[in-house]
Amino acid sequence: MSTSSIAQPVQSELVIKKSRFLGRVEPVSDRATAVARVAQLRAEHPGANHVCWALMAGGHSAANDDGEPSGTAGRPMLEVLRHQSLEGVLATVVRYFGGVQLGAGGLVRAYTDAIAQALLTAEKVPIVAMQTLSCRIPYTLEGWVRRELEAHDAQLLDVAHQSDVHVTLVVPVDHAQTLRQRIDDASQGAAQWTRAEEASGFN
Incomplete structure (x- = not known):
């Protein structure tokens, strides 16, 4: 499969056991830009419990669970980007905790689905x-x-x-x-x- 980026940001919103997961995928080419964008999201959502992210951008690629159990957020999001052969793309999920624990498996599914659903509406651009x-x-x-x-x-x-x-x-x-x-x-x-x-x- 050829590598693609996306033309413009796309978003999703999931509510799972009272937790809100706000997914977003957007074109970002390097880690410095990604970190700045995540900081901007934290400022926009001061009441959120977690702002997890994954960046697929060659040598700049990264995944961050932001306080969720290790491997339950950033890495699954990165795998969605990899599976869809995307490059130069930042995935973020803002989570508002609803008071009900989802468990490791539930978290992996939630973060995966938030990004996968956002990408359903994405316009792919061949690289x-x-x-x-x-x-x-x-x-x-x-x-x-x-x-x-x-x-x-x-x-x-x-x-x-x-x-x-x-x-x-x-x-x-x-x-x-x-x-x-x-x-x-x-x-x-x-x-x-x-x-x-x-x-x-x-x-």
Whole structure:
């Protein structure tokens, strides 16, 4: 399954044995932003007993039970995100305790369901691995290269006109090798490549 993020925040509300679980899933790319967002939720819900969260964002991924029994909140929420192949996404659940203990199994189900239900209405956005390429090409090829970029779902980031044309572009990783080969062939080896960087982006 390909990796996705979500287009905008989605929410859910569950009431289980008088406890309210307010679930929310939103696009967040790093831990610092996630921590700030959780702090904002705490401020918005001063009477809540717990604000549990899970972040799926590559090396920034994290899970926090916020005082619930270990492994009953953050980790199950993270598993929902992982199961749905989401990336760059923060899941939060604000819990107002209703006075009835749910037990470990009940908590896992509640936190899992709060996030799963929110995601039922989420608009998924595919994440495409992109590569940034820079090259120098003869002036005679500039128009041809611009047309070729469109054919390979590539975008022009920068053009500098000097003794030749310096072009910086971003292209889906799957198309990068083909595009480089096309430009090499068209320039008969005159194109000079200077940079290649990979990053994730949204299609």
